[in-house]
Amino acid sequence: MAAAQIKRMTPYMFLAPAAAIMIVGLLYPIGYMVYASFLDWNPSQRIGEADFVGLRNYVTLLNDAAFRESAGVTLTFSAIVVVVEMVIGVGLALLLDRNIRGISVLRTLFILPMMIAPIVVGLMWRYMYHPSVGIFNQTLKEWGFEPIPWLSDSGWALTSIIIADIWQWTPFIFILALAALQSLPRTSLEAARIDGASGWQQIVYIKLPLMMPVLVVTALLRLIDSFKVLEVILVMTNGGPGLSTEILSLRISRTASEFRELGLAAAMSNYLLLILLTLTVIMFVYNKVVESRAQAIRQQAEEA
Amino acid sequence: MPRIRFDSVEKRFGQTMVLPPFDLDFDDGEFTVLVGPSGCGKSTTLRMLAGLEEVTSGEIWFDDRPISRLEPKDRDIAMVFQDYALYPHMNIAKNMSFALRLQKVPKAEIDAKVAKVAEMLGIEQLLGRKPGELSGGQRQRVAMGRALVRDASTFLFDEPLSNLDAKLRGKMRTELAEMRNTLDKNMVYVTHDQVEAMTLGDRIVVMANGLVQQQGSAEDLFKTPANKFVAGFIGSPTMNFLDATLVDDGGTLTAQGPGFSFALPPSMRERTAGLSGPEVIAGIRPASFALAPDDAPAGSRIDLSIKVSEYLGTQTILVTTCGDHEILVELDSGARFQRGTTMGFVVDPETIMIFDKKTELRL
Ligand SMILES: Nc1ncnc2c1ncn2[C@@H]1O[C@H](COP(=O)(O)OP(=O)(O)O)[C@@H](O)[C@H]1O
Ligand SMILES: [Mg+2]
Numbered sequence: 001m002a003a004a005q006i007k008r009m010t011p012y013m014f015l016a017p018a019a020a021i022m023i024v025g026l027l028y029p030i031g032y033m034v035y036a037s038f039l040d041w042n043p044s045q046r047i048g049e050a051d052f053v054g055l056r057n058y059v060t061l062l063n064d065a066a067f068r069e070s071a072g073v074t075l076t077f078s079a080i081v082v083v084v085e086m087v088i089g090v091g092l093a094l095l096l097d098r099n100i101r102g103i104s105v106l107r108t109l110f111i112l113p114m115m116i117a118p119i120v121v122g123l124m125w126r127y128m129y130h131p132s133v134g135i136f137n138q139t140l141k142e143w144g145f146e147p148i149p150w151l152s153d154s155g156w157a158l159t160s161i162i163i164a165d166i167w168q169w170t171p172f173i174f175i176l177a178l179a180a181l182q183s184l185p186r187t188s189l190e191a192a193r194i195d196g197a198s199g200w201q202q203i204v205y206i207k208l209p210l211m212m213p214v215l216v217v218t219a220l221l222r223l224i225d226s227f228k229v230l231e232v233i234l235v236m237t238n239g240g241p242g243l244s245t246e247i248l249s250l251r252i253s254r255t256a257s258e259f260r261e262l263g264l265a266a267a268m269s270n271y272l273l274l275i276l277l278t279l280t281v282i283m284f285v286y287n288k289v290v291e292s293r294a295q296a297i298r299q300q301a302e303e304a
Numbered sequence: 305m306p307r308i309r310f311d312s313v314e315k316r317f318g319q320t321m322v323l324p325p326f327d328l329d330f331d332d333g334e335f336t337v338l339v340g341p342s343g344c345g346k347s348t349t350l351r352m353l354a355g356l357e358e359v360t361s362g363e364i365w366f367d368d369r370p371i372s373r374l375e376p377k378d379r380d381i382a383m384v385f386q387d388y389a390l391y392p393h394m395n396i397a398k399n400m401s402f403a404l405r406l407q408k409v410p411k412a413e414i415d416a417k418v419a420k421v422a423e424m425l426g427i428e429q430l431l432g433r434k435p436g437e438l439s440g441g442q443r444q445r446v447a448m449g450r451a452l453v454r455d456a457s458t459f460l461f462d463e464p465l466s467n468l469d470a471k472l473r474g475k476m477r478t479e480l481a482e483m484r485n486t487l488d489k490n491m492v493y494v495t496h497d498q499v500e501a502m503t504l505g506d507r508i509v510v511m512a513n514g515l516v517q518q519q520g521s522a523e524d525l526f527k528t529p530a531n532k533f534v535a536g537f538i539g540s541p542t543m544n545f546l547d548a549t550l551v552d553d554g555g556t557l558t559a560q561g562p563g564f565s566f567a568l569p570p571s572m573r574e575r576t577a578g579l580s581g582p583e584v585i586a587g588i589r590p591a592s593f594a595l596a597p598d599d600a601p602a603g604s605r606i607d608l609s610i611k612v613s614e615y616l617g618t619q620t621i622l623v624t625t626c627g628d629h630e631i632l633v634e635l636d637s638g639a640r641f642q643r644g645t646t647m648g649f650v651v652d653p654e655t656i657m658i659f660d661k662k663t664e665l666r667l
Contacts, residue, residue: 187389190356195403195454196377205402209393294436 030273037266043256050263057267067268069243070251077158077247078226081165086219088166089173090211094203097181107178111171118168122235125164126151129236151237154244161233161245165226173218180214181207213290220283224276248272305457305490306366306380307332308353313362313372315348322348323514325362330507335484335491337505339498340537345514346494350460353492354383366458382451383460386467388443390435390450397422397431400450421452441472458490465500477503498538502526510534532585532664535657541590541621541632545659548586550576559586559658562627564606569653575667576658585664587657590621590634596648608633609646 037057041050061067092110096103113121128135129150137147150160184207192206208215230249233239239246239254246254248268256265310328314321323345330336338346351357353364355376364372371379382403390399397418398405404414422428425445435443444464451459465473465480481504484491495501501508502522509519510533518530522538529535535543548559548566557568557576566586576584596605608624608631615637622633622641633649641647658667 185387185389185392187385187387188391190376191383191385191389191450192391192402193356194354194376194381194383195450196406197402198377201406206391 033266033269036263037270039263039266041262041266043260043262053263057263058271060264061267061271066243067251070246070248071271073158073243073246074227074248077162077165077229078223080162081169081226082219082223084162084166085170085173085222086215089170090177090208090215092170092174093177093181094207097178111175113168114171116168118231119235121164121168122232125160125167125232126236129160152241154241157237157241157245161236164232164236165229168232169222169225173222176214176218177211180211184210216286217283220279220286224279227272227276227279305332305488306369308458308490308492309365310349311363311365313352313364314360315345315352315357316360321514326516328509328516328519330490330492333488333490335493335504335506337493337495337501337508338511339495339501339505339508340511340517342496344511346496346511347462349511350383350462350492350494354381354460355379379458380456381458381460382454382456384447384451384462384464386463388435388447388467390443390446392435395432395434396427396438396446396449399435399446400431400453402450403454417453417455418449421449424452425449441468441476444468444476452487456489458492459487461491461493463495464493466495466497480504499540502538508538510537512537529657529666531666532587532659535587535659535666539589541634543657544588544590544629544631546586546588546626546629546631547661548584550579550582550584550658559584559656561586561629564626565604566606566651566656567604567653568656568658572658572667579660579667580662583661584667585659585661587659587666588631588651589655590632592651592655593633593635593649594651595635595639596650600648600650605648605650607646607648610641610643613641613643
């Protein structure tokens with residue numbers, strides 16, 4: 001074999017272990033799941049014994065009111081948490097992007113919630129939401145208000161888990177927004193001050209537009225992540241009362257373990273995967289477009 | 305146009321004293337250049353004037369109005385930054401009109417003003433582009449245009465040409481000099497380049513180590529520098545400094561050192577009378593040297609051995625040595641100079657400057 005050929009092969013040899021791990025650890029389970037979604041499969045059967053039913057599981061799901069409600073809950077939950085977390089997170093970043101004594105301590109405090117294990121967050125909030133001994137109702141009682149059935153009322157439960165999620169994940173937006181803010185061109189902001197922009201006008205006309213690429217990616221990341229939330233809600237409400245907080249990932253786990261419908265659960269997972277894949281592709285394409293536009297512009301400028 | 309006055313303005317960053325208290329006074333409609341080596345506090349001075357940096361103590365006056373606590377937007381200033389500081393997400397027209405749009409100036413008026421300035425700077429065809437799509441020189445023009453559209457009373461420039469290549473810098477320098485004549489504005493211009501300072505400034509303020517060394521016209525600074533620093537900083541090639549001893553040589557005051565002895569003009573005797581000792585520094589500009597005629601008296605000539613000869617067209621710069629000193633000589637390119645040879649030179653006594661060795665002040 002020619003030396004040049006060996007040289008050309010070298011990178012692939014280095015890539016091989018990673019590729020092998022990816023095939024075994026990622027593609028195999030996904031393929032398995034896709035195959036399973038075409039089966040009528042009970043956990044007591046081996047996979048070979050299950051009946052092949054084609055697309056029946058997918059069709060069943062589309063006609064299943066409970067699944068549709070669960071999808072609706074997921075979409076509502078995700079839409080609300082992402083919007084609220086973006087607003088609060090970016091707002092906080094804009095507020096705390098300054099050099100005041102003690103600001104770095106404050107910043108560190110703000111990102112603590114993100115570092116707590118989800119199960120712990122769930123337990124913590126369940127305790128705080130406790131109808132009689134929880135801090136919220138205790139406080140309400142002290143102030144002379146009626147207690148609120150945080151987790152036991154189907155009207156309140158979704159709001160309650162949304163609040164907990166906002167508490168946990170706003171810091172994520174906050175640190176990314178802060179990083180974006182601090183990498184803005186400093187002199188452009190100074191130029192804006194000289195041009196007469198007030199603090200608010202600097203935010204609206206300079207800071208936010210320049211942060212936009214980072215914010216779009218951040219929002220998409222958060223959106224993808226919020227579709228997959230499980231533990232916190234599992235611990236707090238386990239999907240109840242009724243189906244009011246039964247987000248998709250919870251429904252999938254219940255379909256598999258309680259209803260013992262592995263095929264159906266797999267089909268549901270694939271629907272979720274499809275949504276996430278779409279979002280990821282959007283993000284990827286957006287990044288590519290921004291990047292290639294920047295590159296084209298740079299090239300043009302250099303030629304000029 | 306307001307008259308700008310710094311009144312014992314001082315600037316510290318935390319504990320670090322960057323600018324000890326100083327006074328400055330800019331005349332109405334004057335083009336003032338702050339010049340000095342990098343890190344001497346020029347930008348800080350300009351930024352305090354702009355309101356981007358707080359004054360630690362003292363006051364800045366626009367006529368009889370104290371402005372050191374005002375926001376930048378309330379100072380009626382426009383500024384051109386070294387890195388241009390354009391708004392990357394706005395096209396050129398939007399960049400230039402930003403301030404006017406914030407002031408809610410009617411659109412027709414904005415368009416007219418932008419068009420007029422764009423034409424003046426020759427950037428009409430760029431108005432629809434983004435800053436990232438321009439070359440360095442074009443960006444520089446846009447930054448200038450953005451300031452001009454503002455029609456502020458005072459223009460501040462922080463090294464606006466230093467990111468351009470040499471040729472473009474020369475061209476922009478000329479254009480700026482023209483612009484200075486057509487615009488009746490206060491201009492304060494910061495640069496580390498003494499050539500820019502000399503060609504542009506009505507008044508030049510030389511700074512070093514946070515201290516104002518001297519201010520005056522280009523001619524003042526060149527002909528009567530206050531101290532050794534200014535003498536060395538202004539003028540190119542730079543002035544030669546020789547350690548010398550003042551000796552009374554038969555009624556003539558002379559500055560002597562290893563290998564040289566210059567007769568000084570009679571007026572120097574009086575000026576050096578207050579010195580505590582005879583040790584001084586003699587400053588001689590490279591252009592003050594001339595080839596010694598054959599009949600030059602031995603006492604007035606200096607023999608220099610030529611190390612390098614730099615041919616620049618009309619002029620030739622000789623790098624020569626005299627004992628331990630390295631001496632630059634600038635001559636018309638008539639004669640030919642051989643490396644390694646030693647030649648005799650004479651110096652016009654009137655052009656020799658004498659500096660106090662301790663205070664470095666010119667005598
Ligand atoms: N924000 C700052 N914090 C601390 N020191 C600073 C700051 N800005 C400037 N300095 C210091 O002040 C001095 C003068 O800086 P500057 O005015 O930028 O100099 P110049 O523009 O003449 O090169 C330098 O020693 C610099 O390190
Ligand atoms: Mg500077």
